[in-house]
Amino acid sequence: MSICIKEVGRTFGAFTALDKINLIVEDGEFLAILGPSGCGKTTLLRLLAGFDAPTAGTIEMDGRIVGSPRHSLPPEQRNIGMVFQSFALWPHMNVRKHIEFSLLHHQYVRTALKKEYKQRTDEVLRMIKLQHFADRMPAELSGGQKQRVALGRAIAPQPKLLLMDEPLSSLDAELRIAMRGELQDIHRLTGATIIYVTHDQSEALAMADRMVVMNRGTVEQIGTPKEIYMHPKTDFVARFVGKANLIKGTWTGKTFSPDEAPDSRWPDPGVSELLKKQAVYPARPEQLALSRASSGIPATVTNVQYQGKEIHYTVRTNGGIWRVDTDLSQNYDMGDSVFLKLKSTYDLSAEM
Numbered sequence: 001m002s003i004c005i006k007e008v009g010r011t012f013g014a015f016t017a018l019d020k021i022n023l024i025v026e027d028g029e030f031l032a033i034l035g036p037s038g039c040g041k042t043t044l045l046r047l048l049a050g051f052d053a054p055t056a057g058t059i060e061m062d063g064r065i066v067g068s069p070r071h072s073l074p075p076e077q078r079n080i081g082m083v084f085q086s087f088a089l090w091p092h093m094n095v096r097k098h099i100e101f102s103l104l105h106h107q108y109v110r111t112a113l114k115k116e117y118k119q120r121t122d123e124v125l126r127m128i129k130l131q132h133f134a135d136r137m138p139a140e141l142s143g144g145q146k147q148r149v150a151l152g153r154a155i156a157p158q159p160k161l162l163l164m165d166e167p168l169s170s171l172d173a174e175l176r177i178a179m180r181g182e183l184q185d186i187h188r189l190t191g192a193t194i195i196y197v198t199h200d201q202s203e204a205l206a207m208a209d210r211m212v213v214m215n216r217g218t219v220e221q222i223g224t225p226k227e228i229y230m231h232p233k234t235d236f237v238a239r240f241v242g243k244a245n246l247i248k249g250t251w252t253g254k255t256f257s258p259d260e261a262p263d264s265r266w267p268d269p270g271v272s273e274l275l276k277k278q279a280v281y282p283a284r285p286e287q288l289a290l291s292r293a294s295s296g297i298p299a300t301v302t303n304v305q306y307q308g309k310e311i312h313y314t315v316r317t318n319g320g321i322w323r324v325d326t327d328l329s330q331n332y333d334m335g336d337s338v339f340l341k342l343k344s345t346y347d348l349s350a351e352m
């Protein structure tokens with residue numbers, strides 16, 4: 001299913017939860033909507049599901065207007081499947097019945113699928129790897145298994161659009177990672193368009209074809225995970241997705257000199273015009289290095305966190321507090337005086 005969101009807004013009294021959202025989602029695309037708490041992600045998903053109507057603009061699905069201030073097609077007439085954070089399983093139904101129920105009661109199930117619902121249920125149970133758990137009740141399942149039932153129930157009727165609202169957030173870290181692969185498999189197997197809401201950037205980066213980064217009810221940037229991570233357009237995206245340090249300085253054409261180390265020349269890896277206008281360089285923690293040699297920005301180590309594969313340092317300079325991630329060969333202690341630099345692979349001053 002393709003979706004076209006045009007100038008969509010949603011106000012609650014005097015409060016604007018969504019403002020002039022414009023977005024096109026291609027048929028079969030996996031789109032992640034990423035943003036901090038309260039930025040309007042769930043509000044947008046509710047508009048797409050048909051639980052709520054926009055107060056401005058239009059939402060089209062496969063070329064047909066389904067949501068506008070005057071008219072909203074109810075959820076059951078939209079050919080969608082939904083998966084929520086809470087699983088929302090029925091406590092009195094076993095795993096098989098969950099899948100069967102959705103096949104027998106979803107308005108858009110093809111007659112052939114409905115007729116063959118037992119075979120389809122077996123197929124879905126295999127897809128979500130619960131064929132040996134079909135008779136279990138929800139209370140007898142682990143968190144990951146419950147999540148898979150919710151997913152199976154949503155995909156069984158072969159909806160053209162799957163809406164997911166933080167579906168992995170109640171799982172532990174290990175399961176969340178395992179479920180990412182399963183969601184990708186399901187996307188590949190079903191070919192459905194997926195709109196996936198999360199505030200976890202690593203989830204969005206790992207799975208999505210494209211990401212929409214939202215902030216305070218507006219879209220900050222739309223792009224592939226690589227574009228968003230490597231080339232953030234705004235300071236918000238640079239900080240939120242890449243955890244970038246926004247170092248102040250002067251841009252001269254394609255080189256940057258930090259105010260606190262004016263002799264350094266940092267190259268332009270594709271920094272946006274907006275960030276250049278703001279006279280900052282977005283350096284992600286892994287792009288920075290520390291050294292004892294006296295070149296770069298003088299800094300003091302204020303925090304050290306050993307992470308096994310790398311070390312996360314926090315350093316303070318006159319201009320701010322910055323995060324630097326290094327490999328294990330760099331060893332500094334709290335209180336050490338060091339110099340903050342761009343990693344030598346990036347730093348042009350090394351060639352001078």
Ligand SMILES: Nc1ncnc2c1ncn2[C@@H]1O[C@H](COP(=O)(O)OP(=O)(O)OP(=O)(O)O)[C@@H](O)[C@H]1O
Pocket residue numbers: 012015017035036037038039040041042043044199
């Ligand atoms: N029915 C409502 N009445 C008034 N304000 C609302 C209503 N629904 C949402 N809001 C407000 O709209 C804003 C966006 O809410 P929304 O639930 O979309 O955020 P979110 O990005 O999904 O956040 P989270 O990640 O915490 O779920 C919030 O400030 C919220 O308080």
